[in-house]
Amino acid sequence: MLNFNRTRSQPRSTRSMSLGGMDYVDPKRKGNFVGKVFLAAALTALCIIMIKRSPSLNPPSPFSIREPGVTHVLVTGGAGYIGSHATLRLLRENYRVTIVDNLSRGNLGAVRVLQELFPEPGRLQFIYADLGDKESVNKIFLENKFDAVMHFAAVAYVGESTLDPLKYYHNITSNTLLVLESMAKYGVKTLIYSSTCATYGEPEKMPIIEITEQKPINPYGKAKKMAEDIIFDFSKNSKMAVMILRYFNVIGSDPEGRLGEAPRPELREHGRISGACFDAARGITTGLKVRGTDYKTPDGTCIRDYIDVTDLVDAHVKALEKAQPGKVGIYNVGTGKGRSVKEFVNACKKATGVDIKVDYLPRRPGDYAEVYSDPSKINRELNWTAQYTDLEKSLQVAWKWQKSHRNGYGILSAI
Template sequence: MVLDNLSKGHREAVPVERLVVGDFGDGELLDRVMQEHKIEAVMHFGALSLVGESMTRPDMYFQNNVAKGLALLDGMVRNQVKYLVFSSTAAVYGEPEAVPITEDARLRPTNPYGESKLAFEKILKWYDQAFGLKSISLRYFNAAGADPAGDIGEDHNPESHLIPLVIQAALGLRENIQVFGTDYPTPDGTCIRDYIHINDLAEAHVLALNSLAQGEGSTAYNLGNGSGYSVLEVIRTVEKVSGRKVKVVLGERRAGDPAVLVAGSERIRRELGWQPKFPELEEIVGTAWEWHSRYPGGFR
């Protein structure tokens, strides 16, 4: 079952018989859903996740991502649901001291969004110790792409992710793409990020849940491809895949953007046998382009 309050999500993204519209902070609703559907495990994707917004509205982020998250955990404890896979983020590391970033790097978020995710990771440790609730936190780098076999793609409002933004520019849905900063210490001066295809990300969730069900302990893993691409490389890749030119506007740096964020994801490969099927940027962008050109208005 999918529980979503549709504050950001799309009804059309889920089979109608699987969707319960409601809030994961609603204890009574959680009891009803967990009992009615005999829930044995939870994958907790729900969150507010706009870094900029979190800087001006930390209250909303701690309320939703931590306080309501606690209500979810308490619902699980009340209903003896023992396993949780949690969507954490590279933002728990903050400005990295070294790349690739491994799981033992210092955890120093630089915004309330990352801080709220780290707080929840810490809470999970104590819920395991006190209540035996087993969890795996997956620290995603940049989730991207669309399901090549289906109708599910990326549609945020406002859109803040680079690949859909560049694709919208290629489709003529926005005038240009703005590049924030061209003087970073990277080969072309623009920021470098690690993109992971959503099908590979989904696969990691299944492996994580199986590992918990087999009795492995609670832990956290990075989830990224381990290779970085610059903003300009992403733009060039969209142009290549789409066969269209994109108007690029070069601008100043944005506060708080680290130059390079690339995952060291050896641990999840070694311990869970995770193996990305879409490691190349061109494949990831290709699936996204397919979906956006088929559904230029997204789910609407």
């Protein structure tokens, strides 16, 4: 028999029903109870999330603090050919490194190689950003505590600069200005600036010394000189330590085969002669194009000072160690010996073992006949001397990497 009478032992608030001796909770009341349980669970989860995100409970990133005995270096363009080799050297020397690169010329694969070599927390971080974006540059400096900047990031092909000069003035000059402004704003005390012998133009007298008059003849050299002028003017009223390294034609790769030069295919026409030689040796191109055979040189081709990338990054580390507050150091980085393009091609043929087909073409706009350095000053003041001066051996090392990396790093340089 159904009994719907409420008993005295059942409080009014429970609003239960008795059916055949069994009690049932009112469905409306059950819904309120379940809702409260879910609400309590949601509030608990929210509290946990807020606690985890609380700055007071989370340790700061090692890149966002200054630690005694640890030098944190920002390497702009650190995914590029020279920048990646410099990063490798810095990490080997126990520096903390942040790479900033927009990957327009660099390789994400190079960054991944470095991350695999140095996976320990607080050693290396990569930030994808464009140094032409003022807000991005400011944010990078705001969120990280840098002790020094090695500024490599730049487009760097003479031929391309004559075709698209505005790109070069913006990328080199304007971007350097933004980096310098943020360094000043956030108290970063040391700048190692990657400059070039192209700022000298075509001097009447060889070899080039640091006080040789700068008369650049192409937009690349002009943009680099403008950036140097900005740095000079700023330094007059600053205690920042500045080192400007004007280096010559870079070749070679990491002797242990971890990194190499992987130029973008669409830029082969403007790239370094070493890359062009290797492309011809591998059959990627039908042959090597040598531009200009009527220069006033012994064999009619341009003469250059070829500096191995391993020596070059060694100069950067020595410059970082020797930089002094309130002073600007200027150094040529080269071997002190000029080699003609024909000599270079012959060395490349021997290094690769391939009889590369050579096409001789008219001069390239913006080129100069003869450029090589006098490295006496950097030897005297920074105790630096080029060690890898055998042209053929440097090319052999680079060729070994090229053969084992037929598709470069095998990773698209984009995110």
